[in-house]
Amino acid sequence: MVHNKPCIVQRDRTILLETTHAEFEAAREQLAHYADLIKSPATFHTYRLTPLTLWNAAAAGMTAEMICSSLQSLSRWDVPAALLEEVGRIVGRYGQLSLLPHPTLEHSLLLRSEEESVMQELKSKHSLVEIGVQFISPNEAEVSAGRRGVLKQELTRLGYPVLDHAGYLDGQYLNIFWAGERPDTRRSEESSGELPEEADQEFKLREYQQKAVESFRDIGGEGGNGVLVLPCGAGKTVIGMAAMRELQCETLILTSNTTSVRQWITELLHKTSLSVDDIGEYSGQRKDVRPVTVATYQILTHRQGKDDEQPHMKLFNERRWGLIIYDEVHLLPAPVFRATADIQATRRLGLTATLVREDGREHDVFSLIGPKRYEMPWKRLEEQGWIASVDCVEMKVPMPEELKEACGAAGKREQYRLAAENPSKLLVVKQLVDLHKGAQILVIGQYLDQLNTIARQLDAPLITGQMAQDQRNEWYKAFREGAVRVLVVSKVANFAVDLPDASVAIEVSGSYGSRQEEAQRLGRLLRPKQGENRAYFYAVVSEDSREEMFAIRRQLFLIEQGYAYHTVLAKPPGSVDLRGISGTSRFELSRGKEASWR
Template structure:
């Protein structure tokens, strides 16, 4: 099919694989969802969003089942001025590379195979590959030592040749995991359709065993993990971000399955139980006595005959766990996350060592279905006072960012927002402890930070959930795996520079469906105007904009009547 030039269409395709999308076009939201499947959002000004197609974005799309024709047809159908032939050629080149190299077991031997003998010969010639090769079997197969299964995939991905790992996995220690019957629980439980689809995508015949499932916060990633565990019926090691998350996993496992407490162990700083189902924190696995000492707890990967390892919040995987994961490729691996974005740029290592993206559910699609709350995002720009502006101008870049984050005028904005939502359960989230302590003293609300004892955290979370506590102040410890289903308002007062993953996780604190009311929530981000914080806010918002969220920009006028009002820009 030939597509003619049509200036009324919303896409402009450039030869460097960037794609410009007009935000005011009637089909903007439709195209936004399609592009997100095989391209990454890199800029999001008001009128024109910029996407970049990369080899990794194409490989993830191919691994998730998206066909080359779907990608090229999308671009050709909506391009204003056609698609440069070089772009089509590059998309075809990189997409076709996924599956060109495959890992297979033949009997007890592991082979790297390919039908393309020219590429295979080129790959074998690379010095970085030769040390992992045992011997060549004809023109299309190389015997590989199983211990190099992970590192080989890592190296080949760096060379631009991703490996489709179809080799078998060890069964692991058998463990029958059954869902609890309806007469055993207070509320009948069953998997939602998209949760079933995610589990099926991970366990796909011939391809199952490793991969990442991307689901919004509040979509039930823990339930999906338990379902995958039940399907595998084997001893499972679950790795997660903090002790609060460990407790949540354990509660969900015991409430949703027939497993008993003596079968589910916790492994963290204070408790070290190794049971058929063991839940550990990334922190304990990466703990060592000194900078040069060994990561002694990494032995947990070998302490039992695991049949499955679940990496919760896989985008947080620390480097030592990456290295350990490279050595255990014969064990099934499931990654769970709301976003594959890593601020350290190591997305390709998640792809190589945990597995490619197998399932990705659009946030807005779940919102439409009512499974997550409908969230309105508002960026409130708050001016610095005259003395703070002078101090800001005289400070270093790093100190400028902190001054902007701790802008004391934000206290007045908080007061105004709390008055706007007097009956709504509200979280105030920030980066700086001094600032949060000041807000806690100002509002009289309790604060949770890294030094808050676990029992005290659980007590405050429980009070918040049951309505006894309408306002809670939390540091970045609440960025991950905190189940606060009735939080309807989040006020972000400061953050970690341009962290897109942090913005997504913080919005996720209010995404869980509400048991009462209209299932709506509001996410406020307080940003000091005309500062570095405002610049970083644009980057922080990129992932959520890619998911279809829109930030309403407002400004705070402290001189206005009524103690300050908001004006839409």
Template structure:
């Protein structure tokens, strides 16, 4: 280990940690930090991470101890670990596993450490669910409160392990194929098998509820299918859009013994409720007005589901959380590439779906060639002279949009297309006016939410077949779209500082490629504007995963063409 002054971490008493990427061992320290912290900002070479009860409990659920975390921080810290920080880490980690729910002759019980239960006895929001304080270390609860109680305990800072068990659900005869219908050999990769085993946990009451985190392109759908086959129970699969519904069905029929008549699609005009039913979050949250009930939420109870799979669990809308709180006796599996939520609902994922049970770092997957190696580049361009006056007088929100729609970006897009001519390329943006203008100029198809589903599917198929080398897409392609051959993505605008969106867009490139297994991601931002501030936040998750953005600056309108040509 290097001298203290060369160590990369500064640990603060408020559980914030500063990482100086210029110091030796910074990369090794970062690999440890991501196991129990969230990245929240960066300023130059200084990255700021934050420990929260949730990040520490997820680390504890993965088997890490307070000794592990304190040891890592001490080893890489430039200064002595603050007493307050160490005490808080030990306190929060120490609470994990000290409270648990159980089922005793159909009675819901909360058991645990006497000290913690005594602390909770003063919380009215908890005691409303307690019917009898039976004895030291055991309380009988209202049977209906399993979900709401877990939410409230998480909010108060007391993690509870749910050992109350699950009902089995309707039996489903299903097995994984050894050879797919497409006549390819099929077997789970080692990490996919590990993820399924950690979720299932045969012979224990701890399995059957939790979140699996895998990079885009690493086979989250396969993990879900394998868990379904392992349990052999009727399954409800919830996903982000109708394109994903079709992809899930195709994969189920290709890789399992399920028949077409056993797999239903519940979206658009199709309302099929079958032993395996795939629906969208959008249809579940549909209602005729804000005063009316949700029309299709009854899907949760239309069959005796033994498993509910939440694809892209970081997108779970609030009404589905509320329904999930009521069905805690059903096994639940969350799948995602990133647990980052911009709406602050990560606690609800933890309490209602379950803790993080498997998390594969993106760079580890890349090193094993399970995903493509992606080169990330940020290109900063000046604000076009035609909009500079409007920008100066605009509101903060309007400033961001003017910068995002900067006409000066178009020339850069054209040069990048020349640089990567012939490679399957996605141009991704947020604003329809900008995308329509670009589509007209480049004479390239544009895919937005307004495009009918059949036409949308045709464009995807043409792109996958190689008949279409460039496709412009709006945010409809952020999630669960299978475009395995995409090798280049050019982002021209996005949703403010969404780390989640940045990761998902890069994820469109990650499926393994023939040959060098290489892909390229470009994000074009307007220099010295609101957009650069948001771009730095957008990149945080990818930086946390060990990716680096090369930065290229185009200094003026006059030399944009010359410098763009050098890309």
């Protein structure tokens, strides 16, 4: 029987969502809880159910019955019975295995399942024997506590995610309060079991931040690990500090770059009772290990030569850390995964705007950092006014004939770069800058030659990884203070750069089809704005090119969050006002101006 529902649910775990359906937005929000968006053409968006999306949904409290009921409520036709059965089987595996302290052996753990058939299935897995798993009864197995992380990784790979109830080390005690908070306030909160209403009335957790901290709380063996997913500008740093305040322990904070390290330190000094002596920076410039230490992923993985050791990995064991915070956890390098596998007895908190990883290692985040404990949809925060509303526009720019010929003769990688560096983009960038006179504008790109040309033409500063950190900070400060209106930046500005007044971003090139990069670049605009609280994100793409193909993939995560890209065609001559963009528009280059290509 045909129903007027927005989705077509297929046996291969894919779900087609009709974009023009009246219930599109409601359906999109439901699907986001347990499926990934994989394609976004104009008429039907394609979602896919995977074991990881279903296990994360289970970790967030959804049952197989809830997921199946949601699918049935959205589906235009009856959901295939075999698919419903498969969803039940996959979700049912979450929670079948538990990792527990061993009752008699100090340095061992117990792997237990109430289902003898599960243990019998695992008994046949040679990879578990190599890890050192010893089956001691129909329902139990023993394993060395030092293999805790490796075991969790392998069980996830085998399709049997394990609930880790083996407990945590408390770490070295550290007294942490909010700035201006009285100790008796904290004691009363502990007795009531409620999260803080800080004494400093100028600073207190927002409701969604409180819920995020609660979701991480270690109660009865649950929690104490996992990932919190919130958009840029939502206050993930504050949530991390709130977790530190709850645990009252020495903390290691890992983040993406030195700029982020110093932002963490500034926020800790401003919002908590910690002093300068309590906080250390561990980066390329400094190596201070203090009760709270903030380090970069890069310094941890640094080594002199390809075959040399990574001496800074010792930071994981320098002090008795009670908590490790992985900021921008989606950027976690492979060597840090290996180190994290060895410290599973330490509480671990991942913070990110997107769990998307381009290397496909989301399973390692799930098994080693923990499942997704909390997620706040971007559009919901926008509706509440906590982040800016962003209009997304894809500017399609034609390529000169000689550039098309060069692309035709080039290999695939070179085709992409030639299209990304299309010199005709420069005219579009100039007109967009003119259009947004008075706004704080970021021009973001991948290729330094292209960025150098744009910076010269706009008479704007260029910030790249080759620039000293102190000089970068000076330009960021000038931008924040309004002394500089336009900054041209490379990928060093993708992450953790606090430029709250930026209201326009013009992306001229990027890292192929990176969904996380697109999301992070738009995230530079999300800090609340005065007035209408609106910002503009322009993706400038060469028309009919390999770059255009990758752009479709780049946009997937943001479309999944509810953003819509308006398509604008750049054709000479004349010009139009872009502020009335709706659907597909035509943006025309100024008459008489031609792009030169070399």
